[in-house]
Structures are given as structure tokens and as C-alpha cells.
Amino acid sequence: xxxxxxxxxxxxxxxxxxxxxxxxxxxxxxxxxxxxxxxxxxxxxxxxxxxxxxxxxxxxxxxxxxxxxxxxxxxxxxxxxxxxxxxxxxxxxxxxxxxxxxxxxxxxxxxxxxxxxxxxxxxxxxxxxxxxxxxxxxxxxxxxxxxxxxxxxxxxxxxxxxxxxxxxxxxxxxxxxxxxxxxxxxxxxxxxxxxxxxxxxxxxxxxxxxxxxxxxxxxxxxxxxxxxxxxxxxxxxxxxxxxxxxxxxxxxxxxxxxxxxxxxxxxxxxxxxxxxxxxxxxxxxxxxxxxxxxxxxxxxxxxxxxxxxxxxxxxxxxxxxxxxxxxxxxxxxxxxxxxxxxxxxxxxxxxxxxxxxxxxxxxxxxxxxxxxxxxxxxxxxxxxxxxxxxxxxxxxxxxxxxxx
Numbered sequence: 001x002x003x004x005x006x007x008x009x010x011x012x013x014x015x016x017x018x019x020x021x022x023x024x025x026x027x028x029x030x031x032x033x034x035x036x037x038x039x040x041x042x043x044x045x046x047x048x049x050x051x052x053x054x055x056x057x058x059x060x061x062x063x064x065x066x067x068x069x070x071x072x073x074x075x076x077x078x079x080x081x082x083x084x085x086x087x088x089x090x091x092x093x094x095x096x097x098x099x100x101x102x103x104x105x106x107x108x109x110x111x112x113x114x115x116x117x118x119x120x121x122x123x124x125x126x127x128x129x130x131x132x133x134x135x136x137x138x139x140x141x142x143x144x145x146x147x148x149x150x151x152x153x154x155x156x157x158x159x160x161x162x163x164x165x166x167x168x169x170x171x172x173x174x175x176x177x178x179x180x181x182x183x184x185x186x187x188x189x190x191x192x193x194x195x196x197x198x199x200x201x202x203x204x205x206x207x208x209x210x211x212x213x214x215x216x217x218x219x220x221x222x223x224x225x226x227x228x229x230x231x232x233x234x235x236x237x238x239x240x241x242x243x244x245x246x247x248x249x250x251x252x253x254x255x256x257x258x259x260x261x262x263x264x265x266x267x268x269x270x271x272x273x274x275x276x277x278x279x280x281x282x283x284x285x286x287x288x289x290x291x292x293x294x295x296x297x298x299x300x301x302x303x304x305x306x307x308x309x310x311x312x313x314x315x316x317x318x319x320x321x322x323x324x325x326x327x328x329x330x331x332x333x334x335x336x337x338x339x340x341x342x343x344x345x346x347x348x349x350x351x352x353x354x355x356x357x358x359x360x361x362x363x364x365x366x367x368x369x370x371x372x373x374x375x376x377x378x379x380x381x382x383x384x385x386x387x388x389x390x391x392x393x394x395x396x397x398x399x400x401x402x403x404x
Contacts (some may be wrong), residue, residue: 057385152324153319187316188313206244218252232269245290250300254301318355328346361382
């Protein structure tokens with residue numbers, strides 16, 4: 001029950017002057033307005049909280065409804081006939097004839113994947129089956145490596161660009177000459193010579209979809225799983241073509257076939273045979289280029305080396321003196337190097353060093369400068385870095401002999 005005017009306590013005495021009464025009433029009004037604003041804010045917060053709980057209630061209600069529904073089963077369309085659609089359910093290979101709407105019938109084709117209910121009626125069409133691991137191997141963001149970041153292997157870079165980049169950028173040149181572009185390139189050589197960097201540069205320089213994998217990722221425990229992943233990878237490449245598929249350490253699945261009867265070796269060979277089929281099988285591979293890399297060229301099976309699968313076998317050796325000098329200049333572009341540093345002398349000193357060794361020397365030389373609280377890297381730092389790297393390699397070899 002709302003209070004009447006007579007029942008409301010006034011904020012002033014009866015004997016107060018008119019001005020005092022007005023001032024007291026104004027103060028009371030300000031307090032009431034402040035309280036009203038505070039209550040309005042609380043009301044807005046309560047409404048927001050109510051909306052949040054309402055959304056949560058709707059979500060839980062929807063999830064509860066889905067949990068109560070019968071599950072759907074995956075099946076494959078076998079044939080479209082005048083009587084309906086013949087499907088084969090996955091798992092038990094049960095075949096069934098079911099009717100569909102005219103609209104869905106126009107969208108369905110043999111080998112399509114569909115979802116069916118308990119009565120084997122088609123509920124919806126499913127996307128093509130592709131292993132999620134294949135999707136993960138697709139490179140969404142190009143590496144920050146360019147051909148300008150690679151030194152000492154100019155001839156190899158040119159061959160890679162001719163084999164992979166040119167067919168993607170200028171296919172009309174091959175059409176004018178009347179030849180098919182090279183289908184693939186195999187990079188082989190010692191570790192640390194820039195094989196993977198060449199692949200990264202290709203990924204950066206071309207607009208094609210780039211899919212990378214390691215040979216070991218295709219080796220699986222269960223029968224047929226590795227071969228299925230290879231099929232899915234090339235299916236993904238066909239969907240996204242033009243595409244470049246890079247297989248690092250390909251010797252993990254493409255080693256020479258032996259008479260071994262173990263299940264592990266048999267599974268690796270099945271995976272390799274699927275790879276051979278995808279590279280140069282009955283079906284056209286499409287606008288897909290393949291780059292592979294290995295440190296163990298001598299281990300590869302002859303079948304994978306023949307033309308049609310890898311048309312270019314490019315050896316990537318350790319750089320010569322001029323190459324090591326270029327690599328030094330590349331990796332010291334952002335370094336504060338003193339005037340006494342002579343890259344040519346360093347390149348002549350570090351015989352048989354790989355490009356990765358040169359990069360490690362530059363990094364270690366910078367660390368020597370940091371330890372001495374200097375901002376400039378001197379010639380002595382590079383000498384000390386090379387000696388340290390050589391000592392670490394010697395220690396590793398001693399440890400390997402100990403445990404051999």
C-alpha cells in the first residue's frame with residue numbers, strides 16, 4: 001500500500017523557514033534520484049543475467065532433445081534405380097532399397113556418403129570422407145622463407161623453380177612447346193643443406209595449396225591406415241588444386257622392398273604402393289606437383305625413382321667456398337658485425353660445413369658477443385663459435401661409439 005502524503009516523513013522541522021524546507025526537499029529529491037538510478041542499474045544487470053540463464057536453458061534443452069533422438073548411421077549410395085536408391089550401410093555391409101524425395105535424388109550420385117535412420121531412410125547427404133589428419137597437413141600460412149634466404153645452391157634452386165613453380169605460374173609455356181611439365185622433384189643430399197628450405201620457399205613464392213607431411217606420419221600401426229591417409233592427402237590436393245605436396249624424409253615409407261614377413265614392414269610396403277599409385281597410377285593426378293626430400297637416397301626403392309613419379313632427381317650437396325660465403329652474408333644481414341670480419345676467410349676455414357652449420361656458427365658467434373656484454377660481433381667470435389660446434393660434434397660421436 002503506497003504511503004499518503006500525510007504519512008511520509010518530511011526532511012525538515014515544522015518550524016523551519018520556507019527556504020530551508022525547499023533546500024531539504026531538493027536534497028531528498030537528489031537522494032531519491034540517485035537511489036532510482038542505482039535500482040535501474042540493478043534491474044539491467046538482473047535482466048542481463050536472466051538472458052544469460054535463458055540462453056543456457058535453451059542450449060541445455062536443445063542438447064537434451066538431441067540426446068533423446070535416435071542415432072543416425074553412415075551408408076554409401078550404391079545405385080540409383082527407378083524403384084529408389086540402393087544403399088550399403090557401413091560396418092555390417094547391409095544393403096537396402098530406400099525411397100528419397102525428387103530433390104534429394106537429383107543431388108545424389110553413386111559412392112556418395114549419406115546418413116540414414118533406424119528404418120534406413122536417407123536423412124541427409126554427408127561430405128566426402130577425408131581424414132582430419134590430411135586437413136591438418138595443409139599449410140594455411142605461408143612460411144617466411146624466400147629464395148633470397150637460400151645461398152650456395154643456385155643451380156638446385158633454378159631446377160626446383162623450373163620443375164614446380166614454372167608449371168604453376170606459366171603452364172602455357174609447356175603447352176606451346178608441346179610437353180607435359182615435370183611431375184615431381186626429389187631432393188637428396190646430406191643433412192642441413194637446404195632441402196626443406198627449398199620447399200618452404202616454393203610454398204611462399206607460389207599461390208598453390210601447399211600440403212606438407214613427414215614420411216614417418218604415414219607409418220601407422222593398423223593395416224590399411226597409412227594407405228588410407230595417402231589416398232586422403234591426394235584427394236585433398238585434387239580438391240584444392242593447383243597444389244604442391246611436400247614429403248619430407250620420404251625414405252621412411254619408400255625404402256627398398258625386402259623379403260621381410262613382419263606385419264610392420266608389410267604395412268609400410270602397402271603404404272608405399274599406395275603412394276606409387278597416387279603419384280603415377282591409372283587416374284590422372286591433375287595439377288599437383290610433388291616435392292620430396294631425403295638424406296638416404298641409397299635406401300629408396302627403384303620404383304619410386306623412375307620418371308613419371310620423380311622426373312627430377314636433384315642432389316643438394318654441402319656448399320662450396322663461395323656458397324658458404326653467401327650463406328654467411330645471408331644470416332648476418334641483421335647482425336651488428338665488426339669491420340674485421342672477413343666472410344671469405346671464414347668460408348675457407350670451415351671446410352665441409354653445411355648451410356645449417358653456417359647458420360649455427362652465426363647464432364653462436366652472437367651468443368659470444370652477448371656473454372661479453374657487447375653489441376658487435378667480431379671475427380674472434382666466429383672462430384670461437386666454429387671451434388665450439390666442432391667440439392660438440394666430436395663429443396656426440398664419442399657418445400655414439402660408447403652406446404654402439
